[in-house]
Amino acid sequence: MPTTLIFAIGRNWRPYLFSVLIPVLFLCTGRAQAGVGLGEIAATASDGTITLFYPSQAVEQQLRRGRFVLNLAERAEPVRGNGRLIVISHGSGGGPWVHVNLARALVEAGFVVAMPQHHADNFMDDSNPGPDSWALRPAEMSRAIDAVGRDARFASLLTLDKVGIYGMSAGGHTALSMAGGRWSPDGFRQHCETSLEEDFQACVGLITRLTGGMLDGIKKWAAMLVIRHRFSDATPREHHDPRVAAVVAGVPAAADFDLSSLEHPVMPVALITAGQDRWLIPRFHSGLVLQACKSCVRLAELPAAGHGALLSPLPPGLTGLLGDMLNDPPGFDRSQMAEVDQKIARFFEQQLLQK
Template identity: 55%
Template sequence: MAALALCAGATLSPAWAGLGMTRLPASGDDGPVTVFYPSDAAERPVWAGWQPVPLATDAPPAAGNGRLVVLSHGSGGTPWVHLDLARRLTEAGFVVALPQHRGDHAGDPGTPGPESWSRRPGEVRRAIDAVLADGRWPGLDARRVGLWGLSAGGHTALELAGGRWSPARFAEHCRQHIAEDFAACVGLYAELTGGPLDGLKRWLAPRALDSRFGSDTTWRHERDERIAAVVAVVPLAADFDPASLQRPAVPLGLVNAAQDRWLLPAWHGLRVLQGCTGCEDLATLPDGGHGAMLSPPPPVGGLAGRLLADPPGFDRAATVPAVEQRTVAFFQRHLLR
């Protein structure tokens, strides 16, 4: 397990005063891109999702460090569950962009899974294009972009780090391991409760997935040469060809949560870490769950709330800021050179 202290020798940038925020408009089939950036302007409370947040909305940007980091949200996600990480990155001088992934965000959760996973790398690429083309950040280095992704966003991160996957491998994984990895295969559509219908759910789910995805053996493998460092957090990874992630194309950091009940680490993030030569274990949280790095955590109930809830014993106040600082240091090491 990686220690949570900052790596010795990491160079931290001076903090900028405020968290600037703007939104680049939707274009074509792509949704809007939320952009956070260093600003010297005063922050004012802005209603963000479910709470007021101090932001300098549409304020002039400060110079920053000339680097862009893209954050890829998980299924059903929003920008507001990544505010704390965005603030830490902008305090270090980074510009931070969050594309809205079509069919897999809070306002439109209609096509999660392989349909969304196939679209996401292109959405990340076009978000980079949009930020670089906007005149407000003229000094950004297009050759050294960072990417951070969580859950389904972690799947996106792994593909853009050099991995390849196919819908058929996802269906095959669920045929073989539906009992152990039910939540990863079915998501929020159903839950194993220990009741008399569990056997039927385990029988139906892999057959439905195989019917929908089992014949699609086409490898998905998209790279964007501008992306020079990647962090994958509790990623969905069981459908990747392990050999494709043995030696990633760029520096790859991983964050795993040992108590993750949505994506069991043994089939997903830890499997990648254990098979990878040179990957960095930024953190393996012994008491963390799937929602550990959602910060601030969303106020959700039902099955999603149960899968995202912090397990007993998880010290969020101490753990999350330390992992965020390690993430900032990772991008500083690999992008600021």
């Protein structure tokens, strides 16, 4: 503001100056300090609820969602950020609240974040995880992009020609599918045929575990009986959405992919790996993708992290097999995950905001 104008306003220049500069500063940067808005798009006959996080000037309030206490501005009016959308695919039995810290980092960078609830593989209904869910998820992500684009609150704030995808665990499988990865249920069967004992939890989930006891043989026999019956279809599954321009896959399920389909992805792809992951052992999953892919980058390597490191916040009080798979291993420093969230945000900024 010119000095002459400030003096011309006289004693009342301060409120006038702040009233002009504060909105200008907010609009000029996607990293302006503002509240994180929380909204949703209601479920339809074919799709679950889509949870939305977005830039807002509203004041955040303390909210309780299940076991989580969060600070968000519920049903706040959205404001324009950087004009880009990130869609997050949650893991098996997951939901939006375990990715709030990442959502905050993305919103503070100016992004709108959408998290669709995947059919029959979410925290409210985990009745059908695994390959059956993986086959549905990519189309659910595309329909989530459509739904946000139709929403009157966001239609004028977003340009959907360059959308980012993030996914963790089963959501990482979704992300790799959105990047052009091709897989089949029979590929899952083949992996479990050859590596059932070494990668047991990836093949059977949380139904049971191997203990080294006399029942292990029966468990392996029963697991393969079910897997061979359910997952014999060799028809390739693939999904293409030209709006997707960058992908981040965190500790992804990946053993069933035709790795040649991920050798030269048509978009930037980044991976996050956890060295102590006992649910999706890296050498069968993320490690294979990094070996095959010529252009993929490892955005973060966490040698002391377990499978649940990317759940942020981590659900409190996890016990039993679920706790063993998701709780942090001894010696893991969870404070570093804030920097991982920032790396994800910067990756999407570099890939989606460049002209």
